[in-house]
Amino acid sequence: MSAWAWAGAGCYVAAFAIVLAFALAYLTRRRFMPYHRSAADQSWDSLSPRLRLLLLALMRALGAAWLACVAGGALLLNEWVLTRPGFAALALFQAYCLLAFGPQIAIAAGLRRATGARTPVAAAAAALVLSLLGFALCVLALHAAE
Numbered sequence: 001m002s003a004w005a006w007a008g009a010g011c012y013v014a015a016f017a018i019v020l021a022f023a024l025a026y027l028t029r030r031r032f033m034p035y036h037r038s039a040a041d042q043s044w045d046s047l048s049p050r051l052r053l054l055l056l057a058l059m060r061a062l063g064a065a066w067l068a069c070v071a072g073g074a075l076l077l078n079e080w081v082l083t084r085p086g087f088a089a090l091a092l093f094q095a096y097c098l099l100a101f102g103p104q105i106a107i108a109a110g111l112r113r114a115t116g117a118r119t120p121v122a123a124a125a126a127a128l129v130l131s132l133l134g135f136a137l138c139v140l141a142l143h144a145a146e
Contacts, residue, residue: 002144005085008137009077015097015130016073018123019066019104026063029056039117069100085145090138097131 001009025033031044032055044052076096080089105128108119 001085002141004137004141004144008134008141011130011134011137012073012077012093012097015101015127015134016070016077018127018130019073019100020070022120022123023063023066023070026059026066028063029059031056032059035111035117035119039111039115039119041115073097073100085138085142087139087142090135090142094131094135097135098128101128101131 031052032040036055037043047055073096076093080093101124104124105121108121108124111117112119112121
């Protein structure tokens with residue numbers, strides 16, 4: 001594998017590392033995130049015990065979904081990009097990345113616009129940008145190999 005391909009794969013790994021960090025945070029938190037507090041305009045302690053339980057369950061479900069997204073990304077990166085290089089496989093992998101990262105940006109930005117909460121738009125956008133950079137570098141690697 002060329003240096004361009006390794007650099008591209010590294011960008012993809014970094015993008016999924018960002019998602020992994022959020023997955024682990026959501027899976028291990030005992031209360032909502034600071035931007036949730038701001039969006040809800042309520043403290044964690046002011047919520048009823050049942051509502052706290054519900055919010056933690058939703059956060060853990062989201063964390064588990066992000067963890068599955070990371071696992072899927074790792075499998076696809078290994079299978080499509082590293083072991084079967086080709087533009088079609090790379091394009092499919094990038095489509096997966098867009099589907100994995102795009103909604104996070106839209107949801108975080110929408111919540112920020114609606115509530116003024118400092119949601120992690122930049123982190124979600126960084127994951128998307130890293131995946132696009134990874135795609136560009138892998139395309140360069142494919143062209144250099146021709």
